[in-house]
Amino acid sequence: MMDATLQAWLHTQLFEQVPVSIAIIDRNFVIVEHNRNFEELFGPGRGRKCHTVYKKQAGTCDACIAALSFQDGKVRVNDEVGVDRNGHPAHYLVHMIPIVTPQGDIPYIIEMSTDITEIKRLQREYQVLFEKVPCYIAVLNRDYRIVKANELMRETFGATTGQYCWEVFKRRADRCEDCPAELAFSDGQTHVCEQEGINKQGEKTRYVVHAAPLSRTDDSVTHVMEMAVDVTRIYQLEQEKLEAERLAAVGQTVAGLAHGIKNILTGLHGGMYIFKSGLDRGDQGRIQQGWQMLDRNIEKISTLTRNLLSFSKGKIPEIQLVRPSDIVQEVVELYRDAARQQDVELRAEIDSQLAPAPFDPEGLHTCLANLVANAIDACQMSERPSCAVTVRCREQSEVIFLEVEDQGCGMDYDIKQKVFTNFFTTKGEGGTGIGLLLTRKIIQEHGGKLEVDSSPGKGSLFRMIFPRSRLPKPAPRPESPPDTEARPSEETRQG
Amino acid sequence: MEKTEKKRVLVVEDDEDVITYLSLWLSDQGFDVDVARDGNEASEKVKQRPPDLVTLDIVMPQKTGVKFYKEFKRDPRYAHIPVIIITGLQQEFKRFISHRRTAPPPEGYIAKPFSQEELLETIRRVMGEAQTLSREEKRKGNCA
Numbered sequence: 001m002m003d004a005t006l007q008a009w010l011h012t013q014l015f016e017q018v019p020v021s022i023a024i025i026d027r028n029f030v031i032v033e034h035n036r037n038f039e040e041l042f043g044p045g046r047g048r049k050c051h052t053v054y055k056k057q058a059g060t061c062d063a064c065i066a067a068l069s070f071q072d073g074k075v076r077v078n079d080e081v082g083v084d085r086n087g088h089p090a091h092y093l094v095h096m097i098p099i100v101t102p103q104g105d106i107p108y109i110i111e112m113s114t115d116i117t118e119i120k121r122l123q124r125e126y127q128v129l130f131e132k133v134p135c136y137i138a139v140l141n142r143d144y145r146i147v148k149a150n151e152l153m154r155e156t157f158g159a160t161t162g163q164y165c166w167e168v169f170k171r172r173a174d175r176c177e178d179c180p181a182e183l184a185f186s187d188g189q190t191h192v193c194e195q196e197g198i199n200k201q202g203e204k205t206r207y208v209v210h211a212a213p214l215s216r217t218d219d220s221v222t223h224v225m226e227m228a229v230d231v232t233r234i235y236q237l238e239q240e241k242l243e244a245e246r247l248a249a250v251g252q253t254v255a256g257l258a259h260g261i262k263n264i265l266t267g268l269h270g271g272m273y274i275f276k277s278g279l280d281r282g283d284q285g286r287i288q289q290g291w292q293m294l295d296r297n298i299e300k301i302s303t304l305t306r307n308l309l310s311f312s313k314g315k316i317p318e319i320q321l322v323r324p325s326d327i328v329q330e331v332v333e334l335y336r337d338a339a340r341q342q343d344v345e346l347r348a349e350i351d352s353q354l355a356p357a358p359f360d361p362e363g364l365h366t367c368l369a370n371l372v373a374n375a376i377d378a379c380q381m382s383e384r385p386s387c388a389v390t391v392r393c394r395e396q397s398e399v400i401f402l403e404v405e406d407q408g409c410g411m412d413y414d415i416k417q418k419v420f421t422n423f424f425t426t427k428g429e430g431g432t433g434i435g436l437l438l439t440r441k442i443i444q445e446h447g448g449k450l451e452v453d454s455s456p457g458k459g460s461l462f463r464m465i466f467p468r469s470r471l472p473k474p475a476p477r478p479e480s481p482p483d484t485e486a487r488p489s490e491e492t493r494q495g
Numbered sequence: 496m497e498k499t500e501k502k503r504v505l506v507v508e509d510d511e512d513v514i515t516y517l518s519l520w521l522s523d524q525g526f527d528v529d530v531a532r533d534g535n536e537a538s539e540k541v542k543q544r545p546p547d548l549v550t551l552d553i554v555m556p557q558k559t560g561v562k563f564y565k566e567f568k569r570d571p572r573y574a575h576i577p578v579i580i581i582t583g584l585q586q587e588f589k590r591f592i593s594h595r596r597t598a599p600p601p602e603g604y605i606a607k608p609f610s611q612e613e614l615l616e617t618i619r620r621v622m623g624e625a626q627t628l629s630r631e632e633k634r635k636g637n638c639a
């Protein structure tokens with residue numbers, strides 16, 4: 001048996017203490033009793049018609065649920081919008097429970113209302129956020145079918161619920177290989193990646209997608225929410241920028257070429273003058289000197305032309321996944337003996353954790369070899385008794401750095417300014433100045449850049465910087481022999 | 496040219512062929528020629544014996560032409576000596592060297608490959624101006 005005190009409390013206090021608004025109405029829809037909670041929400045109501053209190057309206061409601069319960073005695077639950085005691089709209093969930101006498105009459109209905117105004121407000125906010133946020137949102141179930149898509153998603157991809165995500169995002173007939181939603185379903189973590197899709201107009205669309213797990217309980221992921229930001233325009237700009245950089249490199253190459261040729265032409269003019277003036281004077285020494293100068297400059301222009309051919313051949317970089325550290329090691333091995341013979345210590349500092357990256361291994365080898373050869377030359381021009389060249393490779397925040405540092409003669413500001421813009425050489429007869437240009441061209445083809453830090457007498461640091469996001473994609477390996485679109489080699493074309 | 500006293504030209508250049516060419520050609524034109532293979536050597540030569548004219552290349556090892564030119568023109572002992580820059584660098588460089596705040600523009604600027612006529616004409620012009628300037632300076636000096 002229930003304790004008498006408890007029973008008394010239930011009779012006297014429960015009505016007032018429950019956190020819902022309770023009103024009891026009679027068959028004339030007059031409120032005969034209500035609790036304090038009701039009065040706080042709707043205002044005082046005893047003896048007044050329910051519609052005047054709940055909705056502050058004179059007439060009865062169009063669809064009166066209480067009337068139905070008075071007729072059939074069934075409990076009903078309804079979502080209602082009324083007006084609170086301050087005149088503000090109030091959303092409430094009302095349970096109507098008919099009080100049935102032993103004779104089967106229904107003299108009263110108890111209406112228990114829960115205030116859901118705040119929940120409704122949050123729902124509206126969520127709805128606006130979901131629909132109007134300037135990114136694509138799709139909620140997927142475990143079958144990868146879209147159960148919900150926001151406005152932008154529907155407008156852009158024509159998404160309809162029930163379709164597979166790959167049909168909508170990519171117009172594919174089967175699942176994608178690199179699916180972030182699959183990862184989110186499997187490990188319950190958010191996964192981010194960049195993808196290329198096709199919109200409903202059939203245009204390519206690039207987007208960065210975040211696949212976040214959704215679960216009603218904490219233990220299993222029932223849905224994944226994919227939120228994708230469109231980066232098509234940024235991607236296009238990035239591509240245009242890369243192209244502009246390539247064109248700038250071509251322009252600078254032409255400018256540099258002109259400079260190189262000017263020097264040789266001056267040498268040829270000089271040779272002509274000395275040779276001719278020797279002939280005029282019958283001076284054999286001069287004739288000899290002029291002839292040698294002509295000979296030398298013709299040789300120079302031949303060398304330049306040969307180098308240029310290899311520079312401008314338009315060799316398509318063959319991109320494959322390689323370990324940059326392997327190439328560093330190769331180049332260091334290649335030059336170690338030559339360096340030692342010139343009293344230069346060649347060292348490698350390699351981050352062995354560096355993951356493979358898409359590079360043209362031959363191109364990267366050329367860049368490193370050029371920089372190492374230059375560094376050894378710079379050491380020869382140095383006044384130090386001993387000199388070291390260090391080749392480093394490391395990665396930081398998805399950016400690969402390859403550095404060649406020497407303790408050689410260094411460069412002053414004016415030389416630094418011209419290092420990459422001209423066929424520039426400080427090696428007198430020894431260099432054509434094409435090495436650094438070629439190096440920069442290859443680096444730019446990889447979306448990277450070359451920085452130089454140098455001071456006279458202290459040495460130089462050449463740093464190649466390759467952000468992983470800008471590296472080219474590895475070429476797919478054809479299973480069949482290359483088709484007719486593949487370019488024949490220079491030799492084949494000439495032959 | 497005065498027969499009794501040959502004018503002296505300092506050729507500052509690192510390319511051996513250009514050195515040979517300029518030296519012989521300038522000698523044939525009646526000049527005494529001295530050669531410096533970079534800016535440092537040029538500074539030394541100028542100190543030992545100031546020339547009447549300097550032809551100056553820009554891109555050289557050690558001290559470059561730009562650095563030498565700046566120091567040379569800021570030194571009151573040498574500021575009146577005309578300099579002809581002979582370089583393969585392009586028009587942008589001509590603008591750069593002609594508009595520096597730290598030094599006056601060069602008296603002559605000749606792009607490689609140069610014609611002998613152009614060089615001779617430039618030499619005559621700048622040496623003529625230098626002589627006029629020299630007389631002017633002397634006159635001013637006398638007045639003071």
